[in-house]
Amino acid sequence: MAGGETAVLVVGGGAIGGVIAALLEGTVGRVVVLDPAAEHVARMRDPGLRVGLDGGERVVRVVRLDARARAQELDEDFDLALVTVKAAHLEAALTPLAAAGVARAYVSLGNGLVHDRIGALVGEDRLIVGVVEWGATNLGPGRVARTSPGGFVVGEPDGRVRDRTRLLAGVLAAVGPVKMSENAVGTVWSKLLVNSTMSALGAASGLLTGEVLADADGRRAAVGLWREGCAVAAASGVRLEPVWGEDPVALVAGDDAGARLQRTFAPVAGTKASMLQDLERGARPEVAVINGAVAARAGELGVPAPLNARVAEIIEAIARGERAGGRDVFVTIARRRET
Numbered sequence: 001m002a003g004g005e006t007a008v009l010v011v012g013g014g015a016i017g018g019v020i021a022a023l024l025e026g027t028v029g030r031v032v033v034l035d036p037a038a039e040h041v042a043r044m045r046d047p048g049l050r051v052g053l054d055g056g057e058r059v060v061r062v063v064r065l066d067a068r069a070r071a072q073e074l075d076e077d078f079d080l081a082l083v084t085v086k087a088a089h090l091e092a093a094l095t096p097l098a099a100a101g102v103a104r105a106y107v108s109l110g111n112g113l114v115h116d117r118i119g120a121l122v123g124e125d126r127l128i129v130g131v132v133e134w135g136a137t138n139l140g141p142g143r144v145a146r147t148s149p150g151g152f153v154v155g156e157p158d159g160r161v162r163d164r165t166r167l168l169a170g171v172l173a174a175v176g177p178v179k180m181s182e183n184a185v186g187t188v189w190s191k192l193l194v195n196s197t198m199s200a201l202g203a204a205s206g207l208l209t210g211e212v213l214a215d216a217d218g219r220r221a222a223v224g225l226w227r228e229g230c231a232v233a234a235a236s237g238v239r240l241e242p243v244w245g246e247d248p249v250a251l252v253a254g255d256d257a258g259a260r261l262q263r264t265f266a267p268v269a270g271t272k273a274s275m276l277q278d279l280e281r282g283a284r285p286e287v288a289v290i291n292g293a294v295a296a297r298a299g300e301l302g303v304p305a306p307l308n309a310r311v312a313e314i315i316e317a318i319a320r321g322e323r324a325g326g327r328d329v330f331v332t333i334a335r336r337r338e339t
C-alpha cells in the first residue's frame with residue numbers, strides 16, 4: 001500500500017501529536033486527530049493548528065485538521081494509530097479504540113516503558129514500537145511548537161521488519177528522518193536511560209541538563225542512575241543502543257564517567273526536561289513509567305536500583321506539593337549511592 005493512501009489516526013493532539021499531525025496532513029490519504037480537549041479540537045479544525053517549526057514564532061504553519069473529541073466519532077478503518085498521549089492517559093485513550101477495532105496497528109511513541117502496556121491494551125500483534133528523537137512544546141489550545149529537529153526510530157517488538165513497519169517509516173518520513181531498527185526495544189531502553197537520568201535530575205532540581213551536569217553532585221547522581229539503568233537493562237536481556245554515538249555501558253564504566261556524561265550531553269545542555277515542564281505547569285510527570293519502571297523492573301529481577309526508586313519518590317513528592325525541588329536532591333541521591 002502506498003503511504004499516499006494510508007489512513008492515520010493521531011491519538012493525542014498535544015506537543016508531539018500536534019506537530020506530527022500537522023506535518024502529515026496532505027502527505028497521506030487521511031489524518032484524524034483524537035483529543036478530548038474541546039477548545040483545542042475546535043481550534044485544530046478552524047482556523048487550524050498553529051505550529052511553530054523553529055521553536056518560536058518565526059516559522060509558523062497553520063494547518064486545518066480533522067480533529068475529534070470522542071472515540072465514538074471515529075468510524076474509519078485506520079491503518080496506523082500513532083499513540084502520543086502521556087502515560088497516565090493510555091488506558092482511557094486506547095480501551096475504546098481497541099474495543100471498536102479502530103486501527104490495524106498502534107505505534108507506541110511515548111517516553112518510558114509503555115510499549116508493553118500498549119500491547120496489552122490493543123493486542124500484542126497490533127503493536128509497533130517507536131521512539132521520538134525530537135522535542136515539542138504544548139502552548140495551549142490550538143498551538144504547539146517543535147523545539148528541536150530530529151526523527152524517529154521504529155521497529156517491531158520481535159525485531160522483524162514487516163510491510164506495516166515500512167509503511168509506518170514511509171509515513172513518518174514527512175515529519176523527520178526515520179530509522180527502521182531490528183532492536184527498537186533497545187532504543188526505547190536507551191532513551192529510558194536518558195529520561196531516568198537527565199530528565200529525572202532536571203525535574204527534581206529544577207535545572208537544565210547542562211546545569212545538572214555542571215554540578216559535581218549532579219554528575220555523581222547521574223552516573224549512579226545511569227549505571228542502575230544499564231544493570232536493569234542487562235538483567236532484562238535488553239541490548240542497549242548507542243546514545244549520541246556512545247555505548248551507554250562503556251560511557252559510565254570508568255572513573256571519568258561524570259565528565260564523559262557531561263561531554264556527551266553538551267550539545268543538549270540547554271534542554272529543559274518535559275518532566276520539569278510538567279511540574280512547572282502543575283501536570284502529573286511521567287516518572288512512574290520512567291524511574292518508577294526502572295525500580296519496579298529491578299525489584300522483579302532482584303537487581304538493586306535504590307537511586308531510581310528514590311528519585312521517583314522525590315519527583316512524586318514535588319508533584320504533590322510536599323517538597324520543593326532544588327540542587328539539594330543531588331546530595332540526597334549521591335549519599336544514597338554511598339550507603
Ligand SMILES: NC(=O)C1=CN([C@@H]2O[C@H](COP(=O)(O)OP(=O)(O)OC[C@H]3O[C@@H](n4cnc5c(N)ncnc54)[C@H](OP(=O)(O)O)[C@@H]3O)[C@@H](O)[C@H]2O)C=CC1
Pocket residue numbers: 011012013014015016017034035036037084085086087089092093094109110111112132133134135136137138274286
Ligand atoms: N514533548 C516532547 O518534547 C517529547 C515528548 N515525548 C513523549 O510523547 C508523549 C506525549 O507528550 P507530549 O506531546 O509532550 O504531551 P501533551 O500533553 O502535549 O500531549 C498529549 C495530548 O494527549 C491528550 N489526551 C489526554 N487524554 C487523552 C485521551 N484519552 N485520548 C486522546 N488524547 C488524550 C492531551 O490532552 P490534555 O492536555 O487535555 O490532557 C494532550 O493534548 C509523552 O509520553 C512524552 O513523554 C517524547 C519525546 C519528546
Ligand SMILES: CC(C)(CO)C(=O)C(=O)O
Pocket residue numbers: 111134135194195198199271272273274275
Ligand atoms: C527531549 C528529552 C530527551 C529531554 O530530556 C525528553 O525526552 C524529555 O524531556 O522528555
